[in-house]
Amino acid sequence: MxxxxxxxxxxxxxxxxxxxxxxxxxxxxxxxxxxxxxxxxxxxxxxxxxxKMKRRIDEEKAMRQRQRGNEYLAHKKHTTAIKIYSEALALSNRGSLEWSYCLANRAAALYSLKTEKELLQAKEDSLACLFGFPVPSRAKIFRRLGHICLHLDEKLTALEYFKKAIEIEPENSKNPSESLLEELKNAEIAPAVVPPSEPFKIDEAGKKGKGMYATRAIRIGEKILSREPYEISVTPGRGVCSGCAKKTGAPYPCDSCPDDIFCTEDCYAKNFxxxxxxxxxxxxxxxxxxxxxxxxxxxxxxxxxxxxxxxxxxxxxxxxxxxxxxxxxxxxxxxxxxxxxxxxxxxxxxxxxxxxxxxxxxxMGLYPDISCINHSCNPNVDFIFSGSTCTVRAIKPIARNEQIFVDYGNNFATLDKPSRQNKLLAQYFFDCDCEACDEDWKHKNFTTMADDFHRADEDSGEKRRVKNLIHDLEALDFDQEVTFPMFDDIRDNFAWLYQRNFFKQPTDLYVKSLSSIRKLLKRLGNTVDNFYYT
Ligand SMILES: [Zn+2]
Ligand SMILES: [Zn+2]
Ligand SMILES: [Zn+2]
Structure with missing residues (x-):
């Protein structure tokens, strides 16, 4: 023990x-x-x-567990079945017949859910289990792979898998029809989307060493750059892959230890x-x-x-x-x-x-490019994560040649100046000279939204913009689904006011707008790109 x-x-x-x-x-x-x-x-x-802690292998128990999973699957309780198959997998030897059964059954459960993430995982599971089976049993797996690819709109790959299934079992009634095969043969490969180039450069930034600068005007929400980590580390035991930090509901356990799980066989091999x-x-x-x-x-x-x-x-x-x-x-x-x-x-x-x-x-990860971004207590970008991919997005309009700043954990609205400066000095060894520190912005009790409304100018349209912005911010409910149009309205009014220099000093409206924009971007993730680049 x-x-x-x-x-x-x-x-x-x-x-x-x-x-x-x-x-x-x-x-x-x-x-x-x-x-x-x-x-x-x-x-x-x-x-x-x-x-060292060792993973416990018990294939008898794995089999019983898998049969329990089958009962749940028969009753269409897919999510529970997936969880139980994953437990069975953790009890079996990598590459054994039991291991392959667990994967194949889990793939069936994942496939039933028909959502993109689950379909991709079902594909992984099916490919991983293939070679644990003797050849005659592989036809069923190839057929499933074909159907998974159909749902993922990968028509040519689907055709390849169906062909393999037919090769092994030419007479099986579950094989796809001639007309479907013909349709797949005529499918064309979709043209790849060319991403727009990244609007930044890295340059000298005085006593701060290097810094990142915008090479053109950037709108709120726009992606400035997106990077995979150079290296990462993950705390195990949270349903997250130890190799790449992706959330995974259908994990691959490590061969030897009970703690670390991986999203795919491939990811395990890469990080072995x-x-x-x-x-x-x-x-x-x-x-x-x-x-x-x-x-x-x-x-x-x-x-x-x-x-x-x-x-x-x-x-x-x-x-x-x-x-x-x-x-x-x-x-x-x-x-x-x-x-x-x-x-x-x-x-x-x-x-x-x-x-x-x-x-x-x-x-935690290391991203060399992104590390060049300097700190400001009044930043103009935020980091948005999807798995371990870090995307830098603008939270304010950024002008051409303006320096890009993020906050290293605290900003003027979340912490008072002395505490902020102490933390930055202790961990990063610099005295912050951003405008919030220079002008000693207070970090609480800003001017109210009503005050902003009163001082706004009627004729230029300021009053209408402020009124709409306040209305949209107050209507936001993060317990409900958030949509791009909600973000779009807030972004539009805030950017207009910001560029008119309406916020000379921070106010409640300024602070609330920025924190809502950050939250909205986190929730909407990469879907916002569809609205910028189509
Ligand atoms: Zn992974
Ligand atoms: Zn291990
Ligand atoms: Zn500062």
């Missing part, structure tokens, strides 16, 4: 710190070269015992090398709440390329104490992962604290 690791992280760090302090007394030079002499620390590390190192250690890593940071650092060290090494680390701006703390953390991670490069681990940890971007679902 596996046992949880017994060491308490805080205690370990305290001990390590005491040791490092006694030995080097905070001397910067010595601390940075500490890896030359490891004797005492090694002894300390030997006191710690780490046990990195996962192997931390496989079974989730309870140790996350129990001591160094999970996200530590796992991301481990994955950086395992990469074949070393592009990340050149990202901003701010190591010379850090205090001796901080150096010691991170040094201890680097030792700790290196110790139980078996990685023997403390210095590189330390640099990875520094880089992540400066550049890591928190996504939803408790995951």
């Amino acid at each position: 596996a046992k949880y690791a017994t060491i308490k992280y805080d205690e370990f760090i305290k001990k390590t710190l005491l040791h490092l302090k006694a030995k080097y007394d905070g001397e910067m030079y010595e601390v940075r070269h500490i890896s030359r002499d490891l004797n005492t620390l090694d002894e300390l590390l030997k006191e710690i015992k780490v046990y 090398a990195a996962h192997q190192i931390i496989c079974g250690l989730a309870n140790v890593l996350y129990h001591h709440s160094i999970g996200k940071l530590g796992v991301l650092a481990i994955k950086l060290l395992l990469r074949e390329d070393s592009e990340w090494i050149n990202m901003v680390a701010n190591n010379l701006k850090r205090s001796n104490l901080e150096h010691l703390q991170f040094e201890a953390l680097a030792y700790y991670i290196c110790y139980f992962t078996g990685i023997r490069n403390h210095k590189k681990m330390l640099r990875a940890l520094f880089i992540i604290t400066c550049n890591g971007i928190e996504m939803s679902d408790n995951s």
Whole structure:
């Protein structure tokens, strides 16, 4: 029976710190070269015992579980059936016949739901189970793949799968009709949509180092750039793929550990090398709440390329104490992962604290381009995530050559100036000089919406715009479905007022408009692009 690791992280760090302090007394030079002499620390590390958690395989139980799933499927309780098949899958050996049955049955349940996400997953499951079956049993799977592709409007691929099914079972009455096959043969490949080029450039930005600038005028909601992460780490146990942070209702469990799940076989294979190192250690890593940071650092060290090494680390701006703390953390991670490069681990940890971007679902990623965006407490863009894909969208009209700013966690409306500045200094090592800080905007009790309405000018149309904007903001209900037209009206009136310089100082209306635009963009996601680029 596996046992949880017994060491308490805080205690370990305290001990390590005491040791490092006694030995080097905070001397910067010595601390940075500490890896030359490891004797005492090694002894300390030997006191710690780490046990890996193993996934439990029980194919008898998997089969019983799968049969339960079949009953739910027969009663059209598809979602429950999918969940039970996933549990059965976690109990069976990868590649075994039982494993293939679980996948095939789950594909059937997913296919019944006929929604795009489930259809794509059904396709994955069907492809993954194929080779666990002897050839005669594959005809049924190929037929299902054909139908899945029909629903996904992939006509030529559907034809390929139907042909394979017919090859194995020429006489089966469930094979598609001649007329359907003929229709599919005549299907044409749809032309690919060419995305518009990205309206930004990266340039020098004075004492802030690099910055991102708009290369043309950008409208509210418009996509400026969209990136897959260079590297990510995901907290397991939340129905999210450990490889790519996609939400997955039909997961592929890791071969060995009980914690990590993947969205597809392919994603598991891609992340295998990195996962192997931390496989079974989730309870140790996350129990001591160094999970996200530590796992991301481990994955950086395992990469074949070393592009990340050149990202901003701010190591010379850090205090001796901080150096010691991170040094201890680097030792700790290196110790139980078996990685023997403390210095590189330390640099990875520094880089992540400066550049890591928190996504939803408790995951964290590195996006080198996006990290070039500087902070402002009064930002003009926001990050919108879909899985691990980060899209930068404008929340205000942005003029050509204007610098693009995001807030690094807090803005003038969510936190007062001293707290904001302290946080930025501690984590990112700069004094913020945005207009909100310079002009010392207060962070609460702004002028009311009624005041804005009173001061608005009647003849120029300001009053009408303000009135409509207030009306639309008050009508918003985020418990209900939100639609593009709701966003469009708010965006239109706010942009008009903003460009007339109506908001010289922040007001309630300004703050509410911006927070609603952010929320609407998060909810609408990439669907807003259809309205800009068609
Ligand atoms: Zn994945
Ligand atoms: Zn694992
Ligand atoms: Zn500021």
